[in-house]
Amino acid sequence: MVQVHINPGILRWAMDDAHVSAERLASATGRDASEVSEWVSGSSAPQTGDLKKAAALLGRSVQFFFRTTPPKPVESVMRFRSAVQPEIGDFATQIQAFNGAARLQRILGQAAEGQRGIQLPHPALDPAEYAETVRQWLDWDVGFQRRATSKSAVFKELRRRIEEQDIAVILRDMGEGNCRGFSIPSYTAPLIAVNSAYKGPAIRMFTLLHELGHIAHGEQAACLDSSNDEERWCDSFAANFLLPEHEVREYFSKKKWNWVDADELGEKVRLTSNRFKASWQCVAIRLRELDLAGQELVDAALSSRREANEMSGFAPGGGRHTPELRLDEFGSTVVHAVLRLRDSEKLTEFDARRILDVNEPQLATIRSVIGGGF
Numbered sequence: 001m002v003q004v005h006i007n008p009g010i011l012r013w014a015m016d017d018a019h020v021s022a023e024r025l026a027s028a029t030g031r032d033a034s035e036v037s038e039w040v041s042g043s044s045a046p047q048t049g050d051l052k053k054a055a056a057l058l059g060r061s062v063q064f065f066f067r068t069t070p071p072k073p074v075e076s077v078m079r080f081r082s083a084v085q086p087e088i089g090d091f092a093t094q095i096q097a098f099n100g101a102a103r104l105q106r107i108l109g110q111a112a113e114g115q116r117g118i119q120l121p122h123p124a125l126d127p128a129e130y131a132e133t134v135r136q137w138l139d140w141d142v143g144f145q146r147r148a149t150s151k152s153a154v155f156k157e158l159r160r161r162i163e164e165q166d167i168a169v170i171l172r173d174m175g176e177g178n179c180r181g182f183s184i185p186s187y188t189a190p191l192i193a194v195n196s197a198y199k200g201p202a203i204r205m206f207t208l209l210h211e212l213g214h215i216a217h218g219e220q221a222a223c224l225d226s227s228n229d230e231e232r233w234c235d236s237f238a239a240n241f242l243l244p245e246h247e248v249r250e251y252f253s254k255k256k257w258n259w260v261d262a263d264e265l266g267e268k269v270r271l272t273s274n275r276f277k278a279s280w281q282c283v284a285i286r287l288r289e290l291d292l293a294g295q296e297l298v299d300a301a302l303s304s305r306r307e308a309n310e311m312s313g314f315a316p317g318g319g320r321h322t323p324e325l326r327l328d329e330f331g332s333t334v335v336h337a338v339l340r341l342r343d344s345e346k347l348t349e350f351d352a353r354r355i356l357d358v359n360e361p362q363l364a365t366i367r368s369v370i371g372g373g374f
Contacts, residue, residue, distance in 0.1 A: 004051050006065035008042035013070040014058045019092045028057045094179055097172045101184060101193045104334055108168055108189035111337035117187040118166055123216040127233050131240035142247055145277045154277040155201040158208065167215065168333035169208060171196040183211040185218040200307060202279035209238035239286040242278040248290060251275060260287055262296040265304060280307045323365040326356050335370055
């Protein structure tokens with residue numbers, strides 16, 4: 001293959017930005033670490049195949065490595081929602097996901113030029129009070145959660161309501177050992193990313209609401225520590241949203257329950273989860289807040305993989321075509337933004353297809369499915 005003379009400084013910048021070492025890049029390309037060091041120093045150049053593999057690992061396009069200068073730093077700060085297991089896994093994969101989300105957010109910002117900012121209610125000190133405010137803002141009925149035939153239906157409807165408020169919600173496979181999600185606050189183009197590697201819709205729903213709490217606050221600090229006050233507030237807000245006190249107490253009265261022990265995770269917690277379509281962790285947090293359980297139940301829910309294992313082998317993409325998969329991945333807010341920019345000729349047809357990772361017929365199908373209003 002032919003050597004490709006990229007800008008070595010850009011390669012070095014991309015590796016640092018993604019926290020990828022020369023050894024890891026060497027493993028991904030099948031080269032020696034010494035060869036990668038030569039690419040970085042500029043004394044040698046990668047071949048075409050090497051560059052494509054490097055671009056995929058670093059979450060960049062091939063063209064990115066021909067830039068003359070690195071991009072300006074993104075002002076927004078990533079906020080990672082912790083993994084189902086407490087340890088953070090592959091940090092580089094999460095950084096790549098954030099870089100991709102930040103690029104999408106810039107597209108959203110471009111499409112939102114001249115529009116008023118997002119009218120998200122100002123957060124209250126009491127997460128229960130704010131949960132009630134947001135339910136009203138989204139016109140959300142807890143009765144719908146009870147009547148819905150599946151947790152997946154509730155997640156889809158909640159996502160739709162949030163995206164109606166111009167808050168982008170994307171699904172990204174960041175690996176099951178990694179964070180559940182993150183958010184990028186912005187006055188005009190806020191974005192929430194949910195890790196699609198976690199198949200359980202109730203887990204995704206709790207993550208979505210937790211990140212909505214971060215968007216509402218808009219603090220400029222990363223959230224890798226689930227024990228800090230901000231994380232606890234967002235957890236409580238999400239639990240209050242899905243499990244209002246009067247609804248939970250009414251259900252417990254009907255069941256004649258007054259307490260849930262840690263060893264009842266697969267019984268009372270599971271049944272309450274099915275009733276309100278909330279995750280086991282969400283239920284455990286809410287029951288502790290209502291003095292219907294202790295911290296031991298929350299710890300058991302956090303450490304258990306039983307709920308996640310119930311979804312093992314579940315492949316929500318099975319049987320669906322590419323346009324459906326891309327709509328699910330990018331969500332309506334991002335797709336609308338891309339199509340608006342394309343129709344106003346601020347994006348070329350090639351760029352629109354590249355962003356959504358579709359070909360020409362698939363883009364036409366997405367346009368017909370999502371309808372007008374651009």
